[in-house]
Amino acid sequence: MGDKIRTTQSPGSNSLWDPIETMDPEQRSALIWQRIQQQVMYVWDHSPFYRRKWTDAGFVLGDLKTWNDFERLPVTTKEDLRRDQEEYPPFGSNLCVSPSEIYHIHGTSGTTGRPTVFAWTKEDWDFMADSHARVMWSFGLRPTDRVFIGSVFSLYIGAWGALAGVERLGAQAFPFGAGQQGQTDRAIDWMRSLKPTAFYGTPSYAVYLAERARRRAIDPREFGIRILFFSGEPGAGIPTTKKLIEEQFGGICIDSGSMAEATPWMSNSECEHRTGMHLWEDLVYTEVVDGISHRKVPFGHEGTPLYTHVFRRAQPIVRMFSGDLTRWTNELCPCGRTYPRLPRGIYGRLDDMVTVRGANVYPSQVETVLGEFPELSHEFRMVVDREGALDQLTILVESQPSRPEGMDRKLAERLKAALGIRAEVQILYPGTLERTEFKARRVIDKRGGN
Numbered sequence: 001m002g003d004k005i006r007t008t009q010s011p012g013s014n015s016l017w018d019p020i021e022t023m024d025p026e027q028r029s030a031l032i033w034q035r036i037q038q039q040v041m042y043v044w045d046h047s048p049f050y051r052r053k054w055t056d057a058g059f060v061l062g063d064l065k066t067w068n069d070f071e072r073l074p075v076t077t078k079e080d081l082r083r084d085q086e087e088y089p090p091f092g093s094n095l096c097v098s099p100s101e102i103y104h105i106h107g108t109s110g111t112t113g114r115p116t117v118f119a120w121t122k123e124d125w126d127f128m129a130d131s132h133a134r135v136m137w138s139f140g141l142r143p144t145d146r147v148f149i150g151s152v153f154s155l156y157i158g159a160w161g162a163l164a165g166v167e168r169l170g171a172q173a174f175p176f177g178a179g180q181q182g183q184t185d186r187a188i189d190w191m192r193s194l195k196p197t198a199f200y201g202t203p204s205y206a207v208y209l210a211e212r213a214r215r216r217a218i219d220p221r222e223f224g225i226r227i228l229f230f231s232g233e234p235g236a237g238i239p240t241t242k243k244l245i246e247e248q249f250g251g252i253c254i255d256s257g258s259m260a261e262a263t264p265w266m267s268n269s270e271c272e273h274r275t276g277m278h279l280w281e282d283l284v285y286t287e288v289v290d291g292i293s294h295r296k297v298p299f300g301h302e303g304t305p306l307y308t309h310v311f312r313r314a315q316p317i318v319r320m321f322s323g324d325l326t327r328w329t330n331e332l333c334p335c336g337r338t339y340p341r342l343p344r345g346i347y348g349r350l351d352d353m354v355t356v357r358g359a360n361v362y363p364s365q366v367e368t369v370l371g372e373f374p375e376l377s378h379e380f381r382m383v384v385d386r387e388g389a390l391d392q393l394t395i396l397v398e399s400q401p402s403r404p405e406g407m408d409r410k411l412a413e414r415l416k417a418a419l420g421i422r423a424e425v426q427i428l429y430p431g432t433l434e435r436t437e438f439k440a441r442r443v444i445d446k447r448g449g450n
């Protein structure tokens with residue numbers, strides 16, 4: 001567990017980092033339960049935010065005797081944290097340490113509304129580094145690797161979390177960053193000369209990078225990258241995108257990531273077998289629950305992940321509502337790890353789902369279909385509009401003018417089969433749609449006020 005991880009040394013080349021990974025789930029659950037009890041007690045004692053929240057829900061600490069009691073604790077939403085920080089600026093009333101103990105300050109990317117501020121103590125940071133190193137080990141990263149971090153170093157915790165893990169593992173950190181004008185071309189030049197063996201970023205950026213390299217007549221396989229790992233977007237878990245990235249770079253594509261609030265965010269991550277993300281529940285305890293009742297759904301069912309820190313000093317979260325959509329299973333992975341698994345990763349969000357003529361449509365569904373058409377670039381937009389009383393869905397894609405005959409019709413048919421509704425297809429010239437080095441925003445809803 002937390003304390004144990006900190007003292008564990010890197011194992012021999014093929015063994016597990018920690019035997020807890022393949023432990024009987026019941027036994028592991030008992031160990032996690034001990035940590036959760038300590039953590040909830042800590043939170044009760046140090047977080048006015050949670051004490052208020054739980055007291056309002058009629059919970060007193062003495063009530064926490066079983067997992068069942070834990071599952072009755074109310075969920076925490078991003079909105080709860082944002083409102084609390086507005087009321088108790090700047091860190092909110094969930095800051096459980098004195099400000100002098102803060103080691104790092106980060107924040108949400110601030111795409112919607114007021115940004116949220118995150119604080120870490122040194123201990124929290126070390127726990128993240130240890131956790132991420134352990135997960136990186138499971139997908140084959142070794143101290144001999146040179147890791148190119150092609151992600152923005154800013155308040156966003158993604159790049160920093162990757163860097164901390166790489167440093168802890170003892171691999172070579174190559175913190176290149178992203179997001180500056182002309183940086184993609186420089187990234188390509190640096191990769192050609194420095195030959196990193198691993199890459200971290202967002203999947204849409206990796207796809208763009210490969211596209212950009214090819215435009216310069218450079219084969220991305222030339223870089224010699226054997227592992228590409230990702231977070232921030234679902235792409236690395238979408239089979240067609242995964243395949244595309246693996247073909248373009250000639251390395252394996254690893255999906256990972258939970259949410260910034262739940263950092264160590266690599267507690268959701270694939271192993272080298274790429275069978276969907278394992279839930280490393282002894283790093284961050286994760287339940288997949290029904291979106292309304294917030295009770296666990298059975299294995300095999302769809303729900304949204306809730307995250308609880310098993311170790312966090314500065315701003316712990318308990319039963320944090322992600323709003324992501326996934327399906328979980330307890331079927332074993334060839335690696336032997338007994339963690340629950342998300343076979344299709346996180347494939348949508350409750351809030352970027354758009355409802356078009358009564359059908360729920362996700363960008364990941366469109367991405368999957370587009371992946372079947374090698375003539376198309378990987379970029380797309382979904383535009384929802386209303387004509388009279390009728391919703392219209394238009395999918396904007398890009399292809400060379402010399403596309404195969406009948407492709408437009410075939411694409412429209414495949415989309416209809418996958419989405420359950422008819423969508424208009426507009427094929428644009430390559431490069432028309434804006435590329436991003438961060439998170440791609442694919443849905444444009446023009447209906448407003450519905």
Ligand SMILES: [Zn+2]
Pocket residue numbers: 270271272273274275278333334335336337
């Ligand atoms: Zn596995």
